[in-house]
Amino acid sequence: MIPEYVSALRRAVGPDHLLWLSGVVAVVRDGNGQVLLQRRSAGGPWTPLSGIVEPGEEPAAAVVREVAEETGVQVLVERLAQVGTSPQVRHGNGDLAQYLELVFACRPTGPGQPARVCDDESVEVGWFALDALPPMSGRMREIIALVERDEPQAWFTPAP
Structure with missing residues (x-):
């Protein structure tokens, strides 16, 4: 679901103006060598769970909210794994955006939590x-691999 503040911005600037937004990505690992993934309604390949940080919302709270809204799985945030910038994306509705991406390593709050499609953002989880x-995509595989390295410090994209 598109947050209301993004819809208001779109009404003001139109779909072709690049919006710079804060986004979160959750690499949720269950301790048994499995990772939680989604296929978005727009189709295409599988990805870790992700979403937009609402104004005033803490990023770790946003990632917990997004995973629960999209899969019904309750998670704990273990650490910030990566800070980077997404490529520009043209969403299915025509909107142009780019994201400051905060990637979090997460785990379910308890064992055996089944995942299910909980909203219209995903067709499969x-x-x-x-x-x-x-x-x-190779980029999503790299994000998962980065979290799997389990390094205590966050990874930052090097400056050019």
């Missing part, structure tokens, strides 16, 4: 073994 990931 599920747990996948790390050695049997579904089709996804």
